[in-house]
Amino acid sequence: MTVLSLKNVSKSFGSLKVTDDVSFDVPRGEALGIIGPNGAGKSTLFNLVTGNLTPDAGRIEFDGRDVTRMPAMRRCLDGVGRSFQIPQPFEKLTVFENLLVAATHGRAASEAEVLEPCTEVLERTGLLPKSNTAAGALSLLERKRLELARAMATGPKLLLLDEIAGGLTDAECQSLIQTIRDLHSGGVTIIWIEHVLHALTSVVERLLVLDFGRVIGIGEPGSIMESREVKEIYLGIDV
Amino acid sequence: MATPYAVTTRTPASSVAMIFGLILVAVLFAAPAFAGRGTIQDLFFILTMLVLAQFWNLLAGYGGLVSVGQQAFVGLGAYALYGAVILGGIDPVVSILIAGLAALVLAVPTAFFAFRLQGAYFAIGTWVIAEVARLSVAQWRAVGGGTGTSLPRDALREMMLVDWIGEAFDVRASAARDILAYWLALTLAVATIAGIYWLLRTKRGLALAAVRDNTEAARSVGVDAGRMKWVVFLTSAFGTGLAGGMIYLQKARISPDAAFSVTDWTAYVIFIVVIGGIGTIEGPIIGVLVLFLLQSFLADFGTWYLMILGLIGIGVMLFAPRGLWGLISERTGLQLFPVRRRLTGGPLMDKEV
Ligand SMILES: Nc1ncnc2c1ncn2[C@@H]1O[C@H](COP(=O)(O)OP(=O)(O)OP(=O)(O)O)[C@@H](O)[C@H]1O
Ligand SMILES: [Mg+2]
Numbered sequence: 001m002t003v004l005s006l007k008n009v010s011k012s013f014g015s016l017k018v019t020d021d022v023s024f025d026v027p028r029g030e031a032l033g034i035i036g037p038n039g040a041g042k043s044t045l046f047n048l049v050t051g052n053l054t055p056d057a058g059r060i061e062f063d064g065r066d067v068t069r070m071p072a073m074r075r076c077l078d079g080v081g082r083s084f085q086i087p088q089p090f091e092k093l094t095v096f097e098n099l100l101v102a103a104t105h106g107r108a109a110s111e112a113e114v115l116e117p118c119t120e121v122l123e124r125t126g127l128l129p130k131s132n133t134a135a136g137a138l139s140l141l142e143r144k145r146l147e148l149a150r151a152m153a154t155g156p157k158l159l160l161l162d163e164i165a166g167g168l169t170d171a172e173c174q175s176l177i178q179t180i181r182d183l184h185s186g187g188v189t190i191i192w193i194e195h196v197l198h199a200l201t202s203v204v205e206r207l208l209v210l211d212f213g214r215v216i217g218i219g220e221p222g223s224i225m226e227s228r229e230v231k232e233i234y235l236g237i238d239v
Numbered sequence: 240m241a242t243p244y245a246v247t248t249r250t251p252a253s254s255v256a257m258i259f260g261l262i263l264v265a266v267l268f269a270a271p272a273f274a275g276r277g278t279i280q281d282l283f284f285i286l287t288m289l290v291l292a293q294f295w296n297l298l299a300g301y302g303g304l305v306s307v308g309q310q311a312f313v314g315l316g317a318y319a320l321y322g323a324v325i326l327g328g329i330d331p332v333v334s335i336l337i338a339g340l341a342a343l344v345l346a347v348p349t350a351f352f353a354f355r356l357q358g359a360y361f362a363i364g365t366w367v368i369a370e371v372a373r374l375s376v377a378q379w380r381a382v383g384g385g386t387g388t389s390l391p392r393d394a395l396r397e398m399m400l401v402d403w404i405g406e407a408f409d410v411r412a413s414a415a416r417d418i419l420a421y422w423l424a425l426t427l428a429v430a431t432i433a434g435i436y437w438l439l440r441t442k443r444g445l446a447l448a449a450v451r452d453n454t455e456a457a458r459s460v461g462v463d464a465g466r467m468k469w470v471v472f473l474t475s476a477f478g479t480g481l482a483g484g485m486i487y488l489q490k491a492r493i494s495p496d497a498a499f500s501v502t503d504w505t506a507y508v509i510f511i512v513v514i515g516g517i518g519t520i521e522g523p524i525i526g527v528l529v530l531f532l533l534q535s536f537l538a539d540f541g542t543w544y545l546m547i548l549g550l551i552g553i554g555v556m557l558f559a560p561r562g563l564w565g566l567i568s569e570r571t572g573l574q575l576f577p578v579r580r581r582l583t584g585g586p587l588m589d590k591e592v
Binding site for chain 2: 119
């Protein structure tokens with residue numbers, strides 16, 4: 001069954017067409033990777049799916065419902081969770097409070113009800129020792145982890161991750177991969193934008209390649225990585 | 240093995256502050272028994288300004304809505320009270336509620352209009368609406384038009400509780416009315432502080448903080464940022480209207496220029512919040528005391544007084560942007576109304592206290 005469906009979605013900033021007639025379906029429970037060069041429109045695609053941006057044309061369906069013009073807040077309540085490529089923590093709140101906001105509002109639940117899910121996320125993302133630290137005082141890597149943790153705290157059915165593996169050590173990367181695998185095997189549908197290809201391909205079942213806002217390939221990672229277009233685009237980027 | 244997780248907001252200092260706060264409120268309620276009429280009037284001024292400051296702080300400090308049109312709600316609330324008393328024959332004390340409701344009614348179209356505006360335009364928009372409200376009320380002949388009017392003697396004489404207070408404290412009717420107004424203001428101030436503190440400790444308070452830090456991210460975790468703005472704006476308008484009604488009930492005389500004065504009901508209020516510390520409950524409490532002291536010492540200086548206030552305001556903004564309370568809490572770590580939710584228990588217990 002399809003959980004997310006994009007039909008001929010387009011978006012321009014001025015004369016720059018950043019999303020160009022994009023169509024694809026994501027079945028429930030899939031892990032889909034998105035790759036493409038800088039400025040290809042990957043993050044913009046996420047913003048369209050989450051409601052942070054509204055498309056100029058086309059249609060987006062989530063869980064069988066048209067959400068094309070639904071506000072971001074409602075989509076989160078319906079089960080769309082996201083991380084931001086440039087971390088956007090609530091700086092004056094602590095790490096724990098960042099998760100509390102996400103869990104109480106994203107799940108429409110009381111603070112008491114979400115204590116357990118929040119502490120579980122803190123444990124799984126390794127942020128527990130930082131629980132009572134103001135998010136503004138975190139390092140960049142910790143902020144990225146908080147992005148993942150906060151998205152998890154909303155209890156998403158569909159989780160959108162935007163470049164969260166960059167800059168990690170091998171051990172940290174392995175533990176991140178494990179966390180995402182656990183989410184995936186727990187039934188969460190995942191779409192993951194990542195330049196760290198070995199991390200991405202060790203998790204996802206399909207890869208989507210975006211270039212100049214267009215989908216130039218979607219399919220099984222092995223064959224996508226072998227295709228001529230991808231090799232051309234990624235010439236110079238380590239594969 | 241590990242203790243279960245728990246969340247606390249209380250700190251030792253806040254527990255002590257709570258007890259002192261309760262004692263202070265009890266003493267203030269008893270004040271008419273030992274304080275003279277002048278003191279009661281001063282306290283009334285402090286308490287009503289404190290209420291206005293708390294609500295402006297809720298708007299600007301927590302909601303990011305910098306209004307310079309709060310005089311619209313003071314003025315309309317006050318005039319609604321006069322209308323209810325003069326035209327409706329309703330008891331002035333009951334009419335205070337009508338003052339709050341009238342401000343609330345004005346706040347709905349104001350919000351529809353002003354929420355379309357950003358930043359400085361929002362501020363100007365609120366001021367324009369206040370001017371429109373002032374000019375409209377000045378056309379209202381039944382309450383004195385542009386020159387204003389007084390509360391009718393009969394209504395004041397028959398006001399509830401006044402006889403009882405007069406007998407209990409053995410004072411004349413006018414002093415008894417001051418005591419009644421003072422008690423009402425004290426009740427409103429305590430309810431305002433308790434209500435705002437309660438709001439900040441609910442998940443709506445978390446949402447406010449999140450929206451203030453990063454609106455886009457707040458929306459993405461399910462926070463209804465638009466609704467938070469409405470809640471804050473309408474609550475502030477209602478509370479400001481109640482305070483406006485009380486202030487002019489105590490004055491017993493009203494005119495459009497006074498009731499819709501941007502200096503009295505917005506500029507001083509902003510001064511209080513900025514001096515004390517924006518975005519905290521403690522800030523306006525300190526700020527209102529500072530304003531009162533400055534006013535007591537400098538009132539004879541006329542125009543100079545306003546200029547000195549302005550200079551002090553600018554000085555604080557430059558050298559202590561988080562206000563006097565910001566300085567104090569930075570130095571001491573003190574928080575009288577803590578909202579920080581601290582996670583304790585679990586494996587954390589080993590690592591930190
Ligand atoms: N709000 C905006 N206004 C104008 N232009 C924008 C805006 N957001 C993105 N762009 C432009 O759209 C293009 C695509 O941006 P986007 O962030 O979606 O790319 P990306 O594939 O995520 O790139 P990266 O790999 O660097 O993260 C870029 O040229 C960018 O400058
Ligand atoms: Mg990007």
